[in-house]
Amino acid sequence: MKIMYDIIIIxxxxxxxxxxxNLVKNNIRSIxxxxxxxxxxxxxxxxxxxxxTHEIGMDLEDLFLTVEDAKKQIKIIDDVFLEFGALKEIYGENQELYRDWTERAQRNEVKLVPALQRHIGTDMSKDVIKKFREYLEERGVSFKLSTNIEDIEKNDRGFTLLNKENGNFKCKYLVxxxxxxxxxxLRDVSKKIGIKYSNGKRIDVGIRIELRRESYPITDVLYDPKFKINTKYGNELRTFCTNPxxxxxxxxxxxxxxxxGDALKNKKTENTNFAILNTVNLTEPLTDPFIYGRLIASSTNILGGGLPIVQRMGDFLDEKRSKADTFFEKSRWYDRVQPTLVIGSTVTPGDIRMSYPYKIVKSLKEGMIKLNKIFGNTILKEENLIYAPEIKFYSLLYETDRxxxxxxxxxxxxxxxxxxxxxxxGAGISGIIASKGILSK
Ligand SMILES: Cc1cc2nc3c(=O)[nH]c(=O)nc-3n(C[C@H](O)[C@H](O)[C@H](O)COP(=O)(O)OP(=O)(O)OC[C@H]3O[C@@H](n4cnc5c(N)ncnc54)[C@H](O)[C@@H]3O)c2cc1C
Incomplete structure (x- = not known):
């Protein structure tokens, strides 16, 4: 295998x-x-x-895009997935049903973000990616897999990427x-070779709810509905990553x-799961979201004996911990939702209020109450399940040009x-933008 390329992508x-x-579309081959x-x-x-939609998974400011540009880029990404075998079925097109859910949300001071969505599924995506890889290889792109880049050095001619086992690789342009x-x-490498970045101060801390599929019927219209909820204490909540x-x-x-959570395209469970995330904006003196997130994640795992925690909604509302011996109690309908993780060996019955800050528990509860109204009392059913920790760490912010x-x-x-x-x-779009930067040189 060569070691010198025009462009290397890590x-x-x-x-x-x-x-x-986008590089091969523009006849670049040494990649x-x-x-x-x-x-x-x-x-x-x-x-x-x-x-x-540009309203989910990206910030147009970070990508230096207008709404119109973003729409064009989103179409390019979607067309590529279709070309490589994604199914045509799309969610969010039925405007009438969509309007109905939007109104129900509005009545409860909740915003439903409009979006078209295509679900490929964990099982189907393997084929799509295989075709994507073949397409690139047929056009001259090389892959070096099972190769962890440990370090990067820069010199006048470009970059050297270091890997102890497979040797070094060199390039003029690096993505x-x-x-x-x-x-x-990336942060460690950036410190060493002088890539400028700043710390973010945000983190999303939340829970994942699992309930019977019929308790969340909106997914027939919208695969992954994004509800945005502002609580009366000024916290921002949103639903995220729904898996019918x-x-x-x-x-x-x-x-x-x-x-x-995830879902397969061809094999379904009887449940749906989705996250409710609470955005925390940290202020002085602790502004490092990594420290804060780790603290909550570690304490939840410690309380779960080294595992995440699961709690029945009924116990959560009664302000009691869940226990293994009452976890499937029939008198409380607890046998009606079967968890998709194995209780005891992958997740431990417990109490999220022991490890989550009061302010976050309070706002998550308010969010659940609002969703419960939208769905006619199905969200707060006693048998539903709450899992924690569900945390989304935001990455550092890297200074770049457009x-x-x-x-x-x-x-x-x-x-x-x-x-x-x-x-x-959003990730695909940012990759295309980086490739345009290389092409502009
Ligand atoms: C369980 C789960 C479900 C999700 N579901 C969805 C979803 O349905 N829809 C959605 O839009 N997003 C979803 N996401 C988020 C989505 O996966 C990411 O937003 C997206 O993959 C980010 O793309 P990326 O190219 O930036 O990074 P990644 O897809 O993470 O790819 C980065 C690659 O870099 C490699 N790498 C890192 N460091 C090195 C190194 N030093 N040397 C060599 N290789 C290295 C990694 O192995 C990895 O393969 C989900 C995430 C999770 C965890």
């Missing part, structure tokens, strides 16, 4: 793949994509629902798109586990790890 998530896509995983995809294997899992590494017929999943971090070029010449960043997006579509 990260084969949507940001990296779409950067390569290497490196990923530490044995297959390309990044986070696209997680459910892979496409939010086809770093390492996703959230690589954001700490889906399952709860765990994400392993260095020293704790977080809950998340083409994602950092303070280091010829070094571009893209995607979630660089704070340029918070979802597949």
């Amino acid at each position: 990260g084969s998530g949507p940001a990296g793949l779409f950067a390569a896509y 290497l994509i490196i990923d530490r995983n044995p297959y390309p995809s990044g986070g696209m294997l997680n459910d892979c629902k496409l939010n086809l 770093i798109a390492p996703g959230r899992s690589g954001s700490k590494w 017929g889906g399952r709860i999943t765990l994400e392993q971090y260095d020293d704790f586990k977080l809950v998340n 083409f994602m070029e950092t303070s280091v010449k010829n070094l571009f960043v893209a995607g979630d790890g660089a704070g340029k997006s918070r979802g597949i579509v």
